[in-house]
Amino acid sequence: MKKVFIWLLVISMIVVFSLVGCKEEAAAEEEEEMAEEEVAEEEEMAEEEAAPLDIPLGFSYDPAMAAAILADAGYVDTDGDGLVEAPDGSKIELTVTCPFGWTDWMEAISVISSSAMESGINLVAETPDYGAWNTALMDGTFNATLNNWASLSNTPWTLYNLLFRHPIVDLMQSGNFGRYENQEIFDLVDQLAATQTDDIAGMQDICGQIQTTMLTEMPMIPLWYNGLWSQWNDSVWSNWPSSAEDAPKSLPTSWSGYWQLGGLTTLANLEPVEGVEAGTGTYARNETLYMSGAAWGAFSDLNPFLPGTKANSTGTIGLLYESLFQYDPLTNEMTPFLAESGEWTDDSTYVVKIRDGIKWTDGQTLDANDVKFTFELGQTYPGGIWYAPMWDYLDSIDLVDDLTLQFNFTAPLYQEFSNNLYNIFIVPEHIWASRTEEEITAGINENPVGSGAYEWDAAGVGPDRNVWTKNNDWWAIDALGMDVAPNKIVDIRFSSNNVALGSILKGEVDLSNNFLPGVAELVNKGYVKSYFPEAPYMLSANTAVLFLNTTIAPMNDAAFRRALAFAINTGDIVNVAYANLVKAADPSGLLPSLSTFNNY
Amino acid sequence: MSLQTKNLRVYYQTLRGDVKALDDVTFNIKDGEIMGLAGESGCGKTTLANSIIYLTPPMKYIDGSVELDGEELPIWDIDSMNTFRYKKVSIIPQYAMNAMNPTRKIGKMTEELLVSKKISYKKTKAELDRRLDLVELKNDILGMYPIELSGGMKQRMVLVLSTLLNPSLLIADEITSALDVSTQKAVAEMLVEFRNRKIVKSMIVITHDISILYQIADSILVMYAGKLAEKASTEVIIHSPMHPYTRLLISSLPKVGVKYSEKKLTGIKGNTPLLFNPPVGCRFKDRCPVAFDKCIKEPPFIEIEKGHFVACWRECERNA
């Protein structure tokens, strides 16, 4: 009996609980029905007053959310082909592009395409030739395309200036390819540019506003960070820096001219391995650093004023010519280099003091005149010098004394100026002053005279290599105690990453900034060393952004763009397309080094 | 007796079996004789010519012998024949127009040919010039390439070249058929001239054009289907042939002055037999207007009158 009672009790309790559950579900259903009715009613009355869908600002891969946004905005599949049509019933046919042959990007856009398709967005991957792609990018004839041109920077302004570059012109050539037009955000970017770089709170505030608008409007979608890889073989050179150890901390990279970002410190810290023989080659093996991955194309010039990244990748910038400041992406700090100090004496005056005793390789002294000359080239030749726009807000440069300059601004864009402080490379006035505009903006600059740690070795240059010889009179040896160890640097351009890999494994190459396939395996087995001992084995150096052409339907609709952001499977891009050698980007697009300004 | 062939048998090897192109051929050529060799295409004329000088596969020596100036020619042995070729027996081939290396100057080629036969070109040069003169060629022809020559000139040059070593026997295979009448006449007459000057001792002139033979040959040998039909002096063959085939052949030739409307000529009925499996007995019997039961047996090639050989039972009987 007792048993029967207990059973009855249990059963009745189950019944009661299940009834309660039903009731709750029913209530929910009722609510939903009511909500739908309400929506219907409200839609009848006034569309804009529809109950707002709760979309998180910090987007992530969420197909359900994508579907909800699409449905909410009227993008529904009316013909049953699994793809949504625009609210007006027209078919949606969009393409996402990247240049043919960029294999990692080709895989990435195929992930983008397939995940968008899953969410019902007809987005087809296409891979035109580089030239066609580049032209479409600049003249705005693309639908959606990848771009990652913003480089490592000390300020968030650099990225946002790229994303929201304005005004919109026919040729959008270095940013805002999607032609997103929003005066409010343009103003914010201008405001950010005019904010002092030490006004962190102010910058955070503006960045927050920019990010809110950006994530609500979603004119472009930050997807992942590409990296600076640095791997080495320590059979000839030792004492490489590593993120895992406390000191020395500097990124051993040469890539795209980032010698200034840590490469030089690395060179100064290197120590030759005992017992390595000089060998029979022209360059003594035990005094030479062989490196690859700085650049792909052949060496062509030594001119720091040429458009594009040519001079960066040759070593012209960093090894030969130097800037006033150095920027360290590991610490996000700017340190004086050619400059001894630099400070804003008031809102529109900046005073720089140049180090004493810096000599050009021809024996002449590097002084304030050279700096003034270099900056003023932008004023003299506004057509061909990339930093000419600075003179829109720079009024004049006064020489205080031989080593001191005063920059007099009208309405300074502090952020841009701070970028320029480590991106403008000082050239000797006594050599360049006599050159014509064309020689400066389109000349090779043979037999260069620089101030840097190395001199160009004209005899060693070949189509697949560039050779640098140590400058024993380099000023930083005394001034900063930076005595670079290798007597020679042979900068090799391999035709493929695989060849680079083979060479570093054999010890023919000491330092490689190439993307090495299977690097995880190689590092784990100890075949190569990496600055970052674990995935993604790189410093996030730029953001791959999916630009959406906001001038064409349906991508002129913010809701559609947001839906797309939720539809893209970033995880697959990182895991599948890149085998975990990249990192998913933060929704703000800012690099991890600028996470201070990240609100979402 | 310059040339003597006895029971010569040479077959062609083909996938379908042996073609009895030359069957039991026995004849003589006297010193200084120009023997015309006539017959329809496929009768074995060219096979006979090649057998005597250049017997190569798919031709196959079966049996019989060939004697030249009393010496037996090892015709079955390509290599040992080399000592006889050119020096003792020579040929102006059917393809004389293309016989010279197109990329060598004629003189150079002649020199190389002579040197390869271990004969001094320098010593021969004077004679060569004389011969060229004989055939009305200027000796600067030696500095020319074959393509620079007209057909008749090539023909004459090959005539000179082939006879340069004064061969005992010259075989001239259809050398006039591709020439214009005027050149034909000149070349034919040159052949006779060569014999007359004893440059060559005797000659076999192969042609399907009997009227040419009538002009230049001393005797004519008529072949039919791989066998000899009749041999006699030219006059006899043309004016009083005995073998029915010869008769039909000659009467079928159109002559200037004969018009269809006035005198219709007739050809020989039927076709030449295929030689894979030649007819038993007289090979001509199926086409012969006078064939009779005896023709089922093979007629012997016998001398009916002095110097007149015929292979025909009718003639045998008549003369018996």
Add this chain to the structure above:
Amino acid sequence: MLKLDKISKVYSTGTFGGKLLPAVVDVSFDIGEGEVVSLIGESGSGKSTIGKMILRLITISSGKIIFNGIDISTFKKNTLKSYYKEVQGVFQDPFSSYNPIFKADKIFTIIRQEFFPKMKDKEWEEKVDSSLKAVGLNPDQVLNKFPHQLSGGQLQRFLIARALLLDIKFLVADEIISMLDASTRVDVLNLLAELKSRGLSILFITHDLSLGYYISEKAIILYRGSVVEMGNTEKVYSNSLHPYTKMLMASVPRLDKKWEEVEVELKAKQIENTIGCVYYDRCRVPDKDAGCAGSRPPLIKVEQDHFVACKHCMKE
């Protein structure tokens, strides 16, 4: 029925056609119904070129060819087809007319497809058989064979048989029997003669004078593209006037008489005289003069049906 009116053919040679090579110069003659005309000349005399122009295998540089009153150059697709139904050619080298990978009968099949698409198989076979027999071939022996399995003579007769399949009115026979054996030559000649008696006109192109005499009413002697003598066959043969014709006649190997001791001037390789008499360089007429070298003598009528292009050879 066919009239050639001053036809000429000029070939341009060299990379840019910088050089002009006259192959036929102002040739005029006509051929009536059921008439056989022999066109006699050495190699390079232009006789085949004339045949090809009649068959429209090559274009005419100047002049006209009139067939039954119509300029043949005006024929287009359909009219051309009916022209070919009446006018056919057979050529010297039989081998080049065949594709070695197809059976020889293929040439008949093409005719059937082109001209008799509706004929029944049986009827067609009979037609082929009879035309093969007409050219002296045994259908059982020659049908279903590849070209290499047939002799040159057989292939040549095959081609004539093909022409006979059509109801032709005009045949261009270009050296068709020079590759045939003597015994079969006369059969083919007789065949042509028979066809002629049935009303077929034939342009008989040959270098063999005896053959020309045998079947033709009219003979045309061609030298370097020009007619040097033409007319009634007997007149041309028995009363040859032009030195070239005379030389040819003397060179013909005959069975009834031996060659005379005539000095044969071998054909010149390089032609020096290009404006005067075509035969000037080879001519041995004692009174040849500057006039002969300076201008081309016209064809002059010397008697009824007999024309000569030589002012020194007029009948005495």
Add this chain to the structure above:
Amino acid sequence: MRRYFGRKIVVYLSTFFLAVTIDWAIPRFMPGNPILNLLTRVAGRPETVQHMYNYYSRIFGLDIPVWKQYINFWIALFHGDLGTSVLMFPQKVTAIIMRAVPYDIFLLVPAILLSFYAGNKFGAFAARTKWLDNTVLPLGYMLTATPYMWLGILLAWSLGIVAGIFPIAGAYGFNLQPSLSWVFILSLLEHWFLPFVSLFLVYFGGWAIGMRNMIIYELEADYSHYLEALGAPRSLVRKYAYRNAILPQITGLALQLGVVVAGALVTEVVFSYPGIGYWILQAIQNQDYFLIQGCFLFIIIMVLIANFIIDIVYVIVDPRTRLGMVGGSA
């Protein structure tokens, strides 16, 4: 003879004119814009970009009507100026080509000549050696059918990576400066070897097969039979046959020259050998009008010159052409 060559030269000049015109036109019809490529990533303000665009268009001479560009192109060409490379900006195209050409010559001339010589000799030899004909000839067919790329990769992989005997990229060691020292020359040869072998093998197969077939044909020719009938020794008959068979091979060489050069281009890409081929690939990838143009112009000139040389050689060795050109026999 003079007329023949006069006419030939006219043909060559017009071919040159046409080829160069096409060469000029094709990159211009490629989608894309080289100036935009050059200005990629310039961190200027949008409003200044048009300015820079115009500036560099002017520097490259692309700011004028196309017909004027075309005329300027020819004018510059006659001054030996092929313009400035975009990819290698601001280097002159001629300078780039002049640096690359020695490598091409170093690679191509021995590969072509040696393969031509060896292939023909071998083909002639194989034609009369039954076992060779049956074994090595199929190999020859395989070789000619092999894509240059494939053979190159195979060689690089087997001898370069697996066996590690030969370097697989570059023209000389990375530890060397060009100099007249044994170390450098050895390194040069070491780097040259694999690209050379991969070209040599493919060409070799082609010539061997061609020669084998030609010589069989020539040995069956009438003049060969005539010589044999006159009892000439085999050596003479073969000598003649070889001499005549080589003629179509020379024509083949002339016809194939373009293909041969294309093969070298592929090989250079595979082995990162810094000849013209390497630059063409780079130039096309970067849409460098001027470099593409210059490289192809160079190839056009080389192919035409080589053809002309072959023409002359042919005229010297084959009397038939020599007579054909004076309007020879009927």
